[in-house]
Amino acid sequence: MLTVWGSVILLATVFVVVAMGKIEAAVISLLAAVVVLATGVLGQAEAFAAIDWNTIFLLVGMMMVVAVAKKTGLFQYLAIRSAKAARGNPLLILLFFPAITALISAFLDNVTTVLLIAPVTILIADSLELDPVPFLIAEAIASNIGGTATLIGDPPNIMIGSAAGLGFNAFILNLTPVILVIQLAFSLLLYLLFRRRFHVNPELKAGIMEMDENRAITDPHLTRVSLTILGLILIGFVCHQQLGLEPATIALAGATLLLFLSQVPSLEIFQEVEWTTIFFFIGLFIVVAAVDKQGVFAFLGHSILGLTEGHLLLTALLVLWISAFAAAFVGAVPFVASMIPLLKAVTAQMPSHAIILWWALSLGACLGGNGTLTGAAANMVVADIARKNDRPISYLNFFRWGFPVMLLSLLISSLYIFLRCLYCPR
Amino acid sequence: MQVKNIMDAGCVSVSEQASIKELIDCFRRVPRSTLPVVDSQGRLVGIVSLHDLIRHFLPRYMDLLPSLQFLGESKTLEKKMLGQILDPAFALLFLVHDVMVKKPVSVLETDSTFKAMALMIQHNYHHLPVTDRQGGFLGMVDQNRIILSFLNQAA
Numbered sequence: 001m002l003t004v005w006g007s008v009i010l011l012a013t014v015f016v017v018v019a020m021g022k023i024e025a026a027v028i029s030l031l032a033a034v035v036v037l038a039t040g041v042l043g044q045a046e047a048f049a050a051i052d053w054n055t056i057f058l059l060v061g062m063m064m065v066v067a068v069a070k071k072t073g074l075f076q077y078l079a080i081r082s083a084k085a086a087r088g089n090p091l092l093i094l095l096f097f098p099a100i101t102a103l104i105s106a107f108l109d110n111v112t113t114v115l116l117i118a119p120v121t122i123l124i125a126d127s128l129e130l131d132p133v134p135f136l137i138a139e140a141i142a143s144n145i146g147g148t149a150t151l152i153g154d155p156p157n158i159m160i161g162s163a164a165g166l167g168f169n170a171f172i173l174n175l176t177p178v179i180l181v182i183q184l185a186f187s188l189l190l191y192l193l194f195r196r197r198f199h200v201n202p203e204l205k206a207g208i209m210e211m212d213e214n215r216a217i218t219d220p221h222l223t224r225v226s227l228t229i230l231g232l233i234l235i236g237f238v239c240h241q242q243l244g245l246e247p248a249t250i251a252l253a254g255a256t257l258l259l260f261l262s263q264v265p266s267l268e269i270f271q272e273v274e275w276t277t278i279f280f281f282i283g284l285f286i287v288v289a290a291v292d293k294q295g296v297f298a299f300l301g302h303s304i305l306g307l308t309e310g311h312l313l314l315t316a317l318l319v320l321w322i323s324a325f326a327a328a329f330v331g332a333v334p335f336v337a338s339m340i341p342l343l344k345a346v347t348a349q350m351p352s353h354a355i356i357l358w359w360a361l362s363l364g365a366c367l368g369g370n371g372t373l374t375g376a377a378a379n380m381v382v383a384d385i386a387r388k389n390d391r392p393i394s395y396l397n398f399f400r401w402g403f404p405v406m407l408l409s410l411l412i413s414s415l416y417i418f419l420r421c422l423y424c425p426r
Numbered sequence: 427m428q429v430k431n432i433m434d435a436g437c438v439s440v441s442e443q444a445s446i447k448e449l450i451d452c453f454r455r456v457p458r459s460t461l462p463v464v465d466s467q468g469r470l471v472g473i474v475s476l477h478d479l480i481r482h483f484l485p486r487y488m489d490l491l492p493s494l495q496f497l498g499e500s501k502t503l504e505k506k507m508l509g510q511i512l513d514p515a516f517a518l519l520f521l522v523h524d525v526m527v528k529k530p531v532s533v534l535e536t537d538s539t540f541k542a543m544a545l546m547i548q549h550n551y552h553h554l555p556v557t558d559r560q561g562g563f564l565g566m567v568d569q570n571r572i573i574l575s576f577l578n579q580a581a
Contacts, residue, residue, distance in 0.1 A: 073492045080496055119487035127502045210498025218493045388486045
C-alpha cells in the first residue's frame with residue numbers, strides 16, 4: 001500500500017514541480033527516478049526496460065538532423081523568400097509565416113522551428129515598422145498545431161505512436177486532415193482579425209524586396225546534403241512498416257548518415273541535442289512505470305470505463321478535452337506519459353476501433369499546448385526571444401490568443417471524433 | 427620591464443554616470459578606440475569602446491541568425507538604431523555604465539610588460555587599463571606598442 005501511494009505521490013510531485021517551473025524538469029524527474037530505484041520499487045533492469053528507447057532515439061536522431069540543417073540558413077531563406085513573395089504585405093506575411101512554421105513543425109520539433117523563424121520575423125517586422133508580437137504569437141500557436149499532424153511533429157505523438165504501435169502513415173491518415181482544417185481555420189481567424197489592422201508605407205515594403213534571400217544560405221553544399229537526407233528520412237518514415245524498421249532506426253540512420261556526409265564535427269552536433277529534454281523523458285518513464293507496476297493505471301482505467309460505460313464517443317471526447325486542459329496547465333509530456341498505461345488498460349477492454357482514443361489523446365495533448373504560455377516549450381521560447389528583444393509577451397497576452405485558438409481547435413477535433421464515431425459500430 | 431615604463435599615463439577617462447551622448451562626443455574629440463571608465467573616486471570600473479556601444483544597441487535577434495548576408499539597405503533598421511542611440515529621450519535612459527565592459531582585466535603599474543602583453547592577447551584587449559593597488563586609474567597600455575617593444579628586445 002505504501003508503494004502504491006508513494007509512487008503516486010512521486011509522480012504527482014513531478015507534475016506539480018514541472019508545472020510550477022521553479023526547478024528544472026529534468027532534475028526533478030531524475031530525482032524521482034532515483035527514489036524509485038533506491039527504494040527498490042523497481043529493480044534497475046526493470047526500470048531501464050521501462051524506458052521507451054524508441055522515443056528517446058527518435059528524438060535524439062531528429063535533434064541531430066535539425067542541428068545540422070539549421071546551420072545552412074535554409075529556414076531564414078524560406079522566411080525571406082515568402083516575405084518577398086508577399087511583397088512585404090503584412091497581412092500576407094501574417095498568413096504565410098505561421099503556415100510555414102506549421103509545415104516545418106510537422107517534421108521538425110516545434111522549439112527549433114520557432115527558434116529558427118522568430119529572429120527573422122522580428123527583423124522583418126522591424127523593417128516594416130510593425131509590432132512583431134502578433135506575428136510571434138501566431139508562429140508559436142502554428143508550431144503547436146502543425147506539430148500535431150505527424151508522428152514526429154511533437155513528442156507526445158512520438159510517445160503515443162511508440163506505445164500504441166501507430167506508424168508514421170497512421171498519423172498522416174488520421175491526424176493530418178483534421179490538422180489541415182484547424183490550420184486553415186486559424187489562418188481565417190488571423191485574416192478576419194487583422195485585415196484592417198496593418199498600414200505600411202510602400203517604401204518600407206520596398207525595403208523587404210531589397211533583401212537577398214540567396215545570401216541567407218551559408219553553405220549551399222550542406223543545404224543540398226541536408227535536404228536530401230531529410231527527404232530520405234521522410235521516405236523512410238512513410239515506408240518504415242514495409243521496411244520492417246522502427247521510427248527510431250530511421251531517425252538514427254538519417255542522423256548518422258548526415259553526420260558522415262556533412263563532415264560537421266560530431267561534438268558540435270551532440271552538444272546541440274537537448275539532453276535536458278532527453279533526461280527528463282528517461283526519468284519520467286521510470287516513475288510512470290513504478291506507478292504502473294502498482295496497478296494504479298489499470299484501476300483508473302476500469303473506473304473510467306465504469307463511468308462512461310464503454311461509450312466510445314463519450315470516452316474519446318473526455319480524453320480529448322481533459323488532455324488539452326492538462327497539457328495547457330500541467331504539461332503535455334508528463335500527462336501523456338501517465339495516460340499511456342491508462343489508455344492501454346482502457347482500450348484492452350474495448351473493441352478495436354477504440355484506436356480513436358489514441359487520436360483523441362494526441363489531439364488533446366498537442367493542441368492543448370496552445371492554451372497557455374507555459375503549455376508548450378515553443379511558446380516559452382518565443383516569449384523569451386521577444387523579451388530579450390524588448391517586446392515582452394505576458395502570460396495574459398498569450399492567453400488571450402492561445403486559449404481561444406485552443407478551444408476552436410478542440411471544437412473542430414470534437415467534430416472530427418464525432419464524425420468518425422458515427423461510422424463505427426458501437 | 428614594468429608596465430609603468432610603457433603606459434600612457436594620465437589619459438582621458440569617462441565617468442560611468444556620463445550619458446551616451448557625452449560618450450560619443452568624447453570619442454569624436456579624442457583619437458582613441460577604447461576609453462577607461464571611472465567612478466566618482468577615480469577608481470577604474472570599466473572600459474568602453476565604440477564597438478561596445480554598437481554591440482549594445484544592435485538588435486539581440488541578430489545573434490540568433492546564422493548569417494546577416496541577406497540584408498539589403500536596411501534603412502529602417504538604421505533609422506531605428508540611430509533613433510535609440512541619439513534620441514535625447516532615449517539617451518537619458520542609458521549611461522556609460524550600461525554599455526561598458528564591467529570589471530575589466532587590468533594590470534598594476536609594477537607588473538611586467540610580458541604579463542600585460544599575454545593578458546591582452548588572452549582577453550583580446552587592444553588597450554589594457556593600468557591601476558594602482560587601490561584600483562585607482564593610472565593609464566592605458568597600447569597593444570601594438572607593447573608587442574613592438576617586446577619584439578625589439580631581441581634587437
